[in-house]
Amino acid sequence: MNLSLGVKVLVIVTCILFSTLVGIGAGWISHKPGARKRDGVLVGGGTFGGTLTLCLLTLTVLGVL
Template sequence: MNLSLGVKVLVVVICALFSVIVAMVAAWLSHTPGTPAGQAVLYGGGAFAGCLLLCLAVLSALKVL
């Protein structure tokens, strides 16, 4: 695909926002009452990184980026 730079930036921003939503849900699901929130934040960070890498890899394979 021959997309302009602005559209490519918009696609990356959408992937990042989607990854943030996935990370928040993963952190919320991993948190248990009575435990420190640090572990849930680290779990959410890992989910964010994994989701963003997966999204960008799929878009690169489809030649969008």
């Protein structure tokens, strides 16, 4: 695809926002009462990184980026 730079930036920002929501949800679900907060943050951060990688790789394979 031949997309302009503005559209590509918008797609990347959308991927980042989606990955942030998934990471927040995963960290929130993994948090247990009485546990350290950093364990939930680590799970959320790892999930964010994995989701963002998958989103960007998928869009690259499809030829969007």
